Amino acid sequence: MALLLPKTNFVLAIFLLLLMLSTSKGSLDVHYYHQTCPQAENIIFETVRKASINDPKVPARILRMFFHDCFIRGCDASVLLDSTPGNQAEKDGPPNVSLASFYVIEDAKTKLEMACPGTVSCADIIAIAARDVVAMSRGPYWNVLKGRKDGRVSEASETVNLPAPTFNVTQLFQSFAQRGLGLKDLVALSGGHSLGFSHCSSFEARVHNFSSVHDVDPTMNTEFAERLKKKCPKPNRDRNAGEFLDSTASTFDNDYYLRLMAGEGLFGSDQALLTDYRTRWIVESFAKDQGLFFREFTASMVKLGNVGVLENGEVRLKCQAVN
Numbered sequence: 315m316a317l318l319l320p321k322t323n324f325v326l327a328i329f330l331l332l333l334m335l336s337t338s339k340g341s342l343d344v345h346y347y348h349q350t351c352p353q354a355e356n357i358i359f360e361t362v363r364k365a366s367i368n369d370p371k372v373p374a375r376i377l378r379m380f381f382h383d384c385f386i387r388g389c390d391a392s393v394l395l396d397s398t399p400g401n402q403a404e405k406d407g408p409p410n411v412s413l414a415s416f417y418v419i420e421d422a423k424t425k426l427e428m429a430c431p432g433t434v435s436c437a438d439i440i441a442i443a444a445r446d447v448v449a450m451s452r453g454p455y456w457n458v459l460k461g462r463k464d465g466r467v468s469e470a471s472e473t474v475n476l477p478a479p480t481f482n483v484t485q486l487f488q489s490f491a492q493r494g495l496g497l498k499d500l501v502a503l504s505g506g507h508s509l510g511f512s513h514c515s516s517f518e519a520r521v522h523n524f525s526s527v528h529d530v531d532p533t534m535n536t537e538f539a540e541r542l543k544k545k546c547p548k549p550n551r552d553r554n555a556g557e558f559l560d561s562t563a564s565t566f567d568n569d570y571y572l573r574l575m576a577g578e579g580l581f582g583s584d585q586a587l588l589t590d591y592r593t594r595w596i597v598e599s600f601a602k603d604q605g606l607f608f609r610e611f612t613a614s615m616v617k618l619g620n621v622g623v624l625e626n627g628e629v630r631l632k633c634q635a636v637n
C-alpha cells in the first residue's frame with residue numbers, strides 16, 4: 315500500500331494536470347473539421363470571394379460582423395439570429411446598418427449543410443469568413459481555430475455594449491478588458507477600420523458644433539475637417555452620405571495608422587488612439603511597420619475568436635434561427 319501510494323498520486327496528478335489544461339485551453343482546434351468536413355474552409359472561401367466580387371462592401375461588413383458577434387455574448391453567432399415574436403434580436407439593434415451581409419454567411423451555411431450536414435457551426439463560419447475577407451483584401455492570412463458552438467439567445471438591448479465611435483481610450487480599454495483583451499488588442503483590432511465606410515451620423519458631431527469652444531474636434535486635421543463638412547453638411551439631406559474609414563478602404567493595410575498620425579482618423583474612437591499616451595506608441599509602431607501590424611492583428615484576431623466561446627451548444631442548421 316505504502317509503495318502504491320506515490321504511484322497513485324502521480325497518476326492523479328497527471329490526470330488533474332490534463333484536466334486543467336483541457337479546461338483552460340478550451341477545445342478549439344485548427345484541425346477541428348479535418349475528419350468531419352475537410353472541404354469546409356474551401357466552401358466558405360469560395361462563397362465569400364464570389365459575394366465580395368458582386369458587392370465590394372461585403373469584406374468590411376463581414377469583418378465587422380465577427381467583431382460584433384464576439385463582443386456580444388462571445389463568438390456564438392448570436393448576431394445572425396432573426397428576431398422572433400416577442401424578442402428583438404441583435405441584428406435589429408441600433409448600430410446595425412453596416413452589417414447587412416448576413417446572406418453571405420447563410421449562403422455558405424446552405425452549401426455546408428449539403429456537403430456535411432449538421433457539422434460546421436455558424437460561429438465558425440463567421441470566424442473563417444472574417445479571416446478570408448482580410449486575406450482577400452491583401453491583408454495577412456492565419457489559421458483559424460474552430461469548434462465553436464452556436465448560442466440560442468440574441469437580444470437587441472445588448473448591442474449598447476458595443477464600443478461607440480465616440481469612446482475615448484479609457485472607455486475603449488474598459489470595453490475590451492471585459493472581454494479579456496488588452497491595449498495592444500484594442501489598437502490592433504481598430505486596424506479593422508482599414509476596410510470600410512461610415513455614414514455621416516457616426517462622425518458628423520466632430521465637425522459641427524463639437525463643443526462649446528470648438529466647432530471642429532481640435533484633434534482633427536483642419537483640411538480633413540473641411541472635406542468632411544462638405545460631405546456631411548448640416549442639415550444633411552443624403553442619407554447615404556459618408557466617408558471611407560481610410561484612404562485605401564478596399565485594401566487591408568496600415569494606412570489607417572498613417573491617417574491617425576495625420577489627424578485624419580474618422581471616428582473620435584480612432585483619433586483617440588493617437589491622442590492618448592497609453593496607445594500612441596502602439597499606433598506609431600504600426601504606422602512605421604506594416605509587418606508588425608499584420609502580426610499583431612493576426613494574434614489579436616485569434617484572441618478575439620476565443621472570447622466567450624461556447625463548447626456546449628448546438629450547431630445550427632440555419633444560421634438565422636435556433637434548431
Ligand SMILES: *[C@@H]1O[C@H](CO)[C@@H](O)[C@H](O)[C@H]1NC(C)=O
Pocket residue numbers: 405406407410411413414
Ligand atoms: C436594422 O434594424 C432595423 C429595425 O430595428 C431593421 O428594420 C433592419 O432590417 C436592420 N438592418 C439589418 C441590416 O439587419
Ligand SMILES: *[C@@H]1O[C@H](CO)[C@@H](O)[C@H](O)[C@H]1NC(C)=O
Pocket residue numbers: 482483484485
Ligand atoms: C473618457 O470619457 C469618460 C466619460 O465621458 C470621462 O469620464 C473620462 O474623463 C474620459 N477620459 C479621458 C482620459 O479622456
Ligand SMILES: *[C@@H]1O[C@H](CO)[C@@H](O)[C@H](O)[C@H]1NC(C)=O
Pocket residue numbers: 523525526
Ligand atoms: C451648438 O451647441 C450648443 C450647445 O452645446 C447649442 O446651444 C447651440 O444651439 C448649437 N449651435 C448650432 C448651430 O447647432
